[in-house]
Amino acid sequence: MIEAQELTKHYGRTTAVDRLTFTVRPGHVTGFLGPNGSGKSTTLRLILGLHAPDGGRVTVGGQVFRTHRRGLRHVGALLDATDVHGGRTARDHLAALAWSNGLPRGRVPEVLGEVGLDNVARRRIGGFSLGMKQRLGIAAALLGDPPVLVFDEPFNGLDVAGIAWVRGLFRRLAGEGRTVFVSSHLMSEMAQSADRLVVIGRGTLLADESVEEFAARGAAPSASLEDVFMELTADRLDYLAGGTP
Amino acid sequence: MTDLLRAEWVKIRSLRSFVAGLVLGALGVLYCNVNAVLADGRVARGARVRVGGGVFTNNAHIVVLYIFGCIGAMVVVSEYSSGLIRSTFAAVPARTEVIAAKSIVVTAVTAIAGLVTYVLSFVVTMILAGQHRFPSALLSNPDFQRAMASSVLLFPLSALVGLSIGVLIRHTATTIVTVSVLLVLLPTFVTSEKHAWVNDLHNATPFAAWQGLTLIHRVYLSPPPDITGFANPTVGGCWLVYLLWPLLAVVVALLAIRWRDV
Numbered sequence: 025m026i027e028a029q030e031l032t033k034h035y036g037r038t039t040a041v042d043r044l045t046f047t048v049r050p051g052h053v054t055g056f057l058g059p060n061g062s063g064k065s066t067t068l069r070l071i072l073g074l075h076a077p078d079g080g081r082v083t084v085g086g087q088v089f090r091t092h093r094r095g096l097r098h099v100g101a102l103l104d105a106t107d108v109h110g111g112r113t114a115r116d117h118l119a120a121l122a123w124s125n126g127l128p129r130g131r132v133p134e135v136l137g138e139v140g141l142d143n144v145a146r147r148r149i150g151g152f153s154l155g156m157k158q159r160l161g162i163a164a165a166l167l168g169d170p171p172v173l174v175f176d177e178p179f180n181g182l183d184v185a186g187i188a189w190v191r192g193l194f195r196r197l198a199g200e201g202r203t204v205f206v207s208s209h210l211m212s213e214m215a216q217s218a219d220r221l222v223v224i225g226r227g228t229l230l231a232d233e234s235v236e237e238f239a240a241r242g243a244a245p246s247a248s249l250e251d252v253f254m255e256l257t258a259d260r261l262d263y264l265a266g267g268t269p
Numbered sequence: 270m271t272d273l274l275r276a277e278w279v280k281i282r283s284l285r286s287f288v289a290g291l292v293l294g295a296l297g298v299l300y301c302n303v304n305a306v307l308a309d310g311r312v313a314r315g316a317r318v319r320v321g322g323g324v325f326t327n328n329a330h331i332v333v334l335y336i337f338g339c340i341g342a343m344v345v346v347s348e349y350s351s352g353l354i355r356s357t358f359a360a361v362p363a364r365t366e367v368i369a370a371k372s373i374v375v376t377a378v379t380a381i382a383g384l385v386t387y388v389l390s391f392v393v394t395m396i397l398a399g400q401h402r403f404p405s406a407l408l409s410n411p412d413f414q415r416a417m418a419s420s421v422l423l424f425p426l427s428a429l430v431g432l433s434i435g436v437l438i439r440h441t442a443t444t445i446v447t448v449s450v451l452l453v454l455l456p457t458f459v460t461s462e463k464h465a466w467v468n469d470l471h472n473a474t475p476f477a478a479w480q481g482l483t484l485i486h487r488v489y490l491s492p493p494p495d496i497t498g499f500a501n502p503t504v505g506g507c508w509l510v511y512l513l514w515p516l517l518a519v520v521v522a523l524l525a526i527r528w529r530d531v
């Protein structure tokens with residue numbers, strides 16, 4: 025369970041997250057959607073205590089994440105697949121994370137096998153493709169077998185088989201009763217992966233509901249989820265190709 | 270805490286650049302000391318190596334301040350520049366503990382590097398100077414012991430100061446420049462034969478403290494003329510500088526890490 029109340033974050037004059045209140049429930053894959061620059065990554069950094077909120081608060085399992093001494097058993101996170109040191113091998117990277125949380129060393133080969141990186145375990149991460157780094161990031165998130173998992177754009181760089189595998193993984197994790205929170209700026213991606221949606225625009229909440237409820241917002245009965253999303257966020261776009269609408 | 274020490278040790282051991290840095294630093298010190306002995310030998314063939322001259326050279330300690338300051342800085346700066354720091358703090362929200370663990374591991378690794386380097390340097394320079402008997406008298410000489418200890422401890426001192434600067438500045442280039450200015454350039458620029466306080470400031474730098482701790486030994490051999498008329502650093506004062514620099518550096522790093530976004 026992730027609960028945000030009136031969560032607010034400013035960067036200089038930009039308000040990245042603006043009095044955001046939502047709840048992410050266990051047992052579901054919850055999609056976190058919004059246009060570019062709407063504050064998704066910022067919200068995830070606030071959840072993990074990497075950035076401090078200027079107002080409001082966010083708790084995971086009822087507790088502010090920063091108050092834990094070790095995090096991996098509480099929340100598994102993939103925020104940015106490139107948040108790794110290219111000079112280390114995949115195995116050493118995960119070993120350092122495992123040791124830091126007192127996890128059994130055997131978890132490293134286990135998660136490497138789970139994400140399909142076992143045959144490159146001894147290679148330096150610097151030589152990995154983006155898709156391989158995404159898999160490594162997912163492996164790191166799984167290390168502590170946590171009840172809550174948070175992913176920022178996990179589909180970036182994955183091939184078709186990889187995307188299908190990640191979708192299956194998310195469903196399995198949610199099926200085990202875990203909280204799975206996945207950000208994306210592509211509705212089409214979420215339509216096939218998520219059963220609940222949190223939608224934001226310019227840092228404010230636009231929707232927090234099931235996919236069915238979200239689809240029912242469509243004006244025309246034939247409207248796709250993507251149509252509804254476009255309609256909902258139309259007046260909250262910061263970055264538009266071809267100038268102002 | 271032992272879990273974090275282990276994690277930080279894995280991080281250091283698994284990066285070629287750190288290992289290369291340690292070796293480079295050791296070779297630099299050896300080069301400076303050996304070079305001094307060879308030059309000495311040429312001037313006075315067959316002369317015994319003076320403990321204060323051959324084995325402990327100024328140049329070697331400039332190498333230590335710079336290279337080990339940079340190694341300490343890179344332990345944190347490499348995490349910031351790669352973004353790894355976010356993965357680290359998402360896994361361990363207790364940031365203070367992470368920096369404490371880094372400081373302890375860096376201290377241990379660089380102190381061992383210093384010890385190995387100086388044992389090697391001592392053996393090599395003794396052999397080059399034609400000293401074949403085991404120098405038991407020298408080894409039990411308290412002045413020699415002090416010079417040796419201060420030289421070895423300059424390794425972890427430099428690394429901890431570098432680490433702290435890395436935590437505060439985070440950016441690679443700026444950090445390296447600051448480390449060089451603070452540890453290497455400051456003692457050379459801050460000197461005065463007129464103002465006592467400038468002289469005190471100079472004596473408060475790690476390099477001056479190291480010189481104090483080894484010079485005192487040289488004084489014992491041949492007292493240098495007192496040019497400035499200012500108070501010379503005392504042994505206690507020098508050790509205090511050795512204690513305060515890394516202590517303040519680590520305290521500042523531990524406090525700073527809690528407040529800033531990463």
Ligand SMILES: Nc1ncnc2c1ncn2[C@@H]1O[C@H](COP(=O)(O)OP(=O)(O)OP(=O)(O)O)[C@@H](O)[C@H]1O
Pocket residue numbers: 035038039040058059060061062063064065066067208209
């Ligand atoms: N560290 C930072 N410093 C300054 N501004 C920031 C910082 N991080 C985010 N911002 C600003 O906050 C706003 C929200 O950014 P954020 O990265 O959270 O968006 P996002 O929803 O993840 O976008 P995308 O879909 O492109 O990933 C943007 O205007 C961005 O420029």
Ligand SMILES: [Mg+2]
Pocket residue numbers: 064065066176
């Ligand atoms: Mg983002």
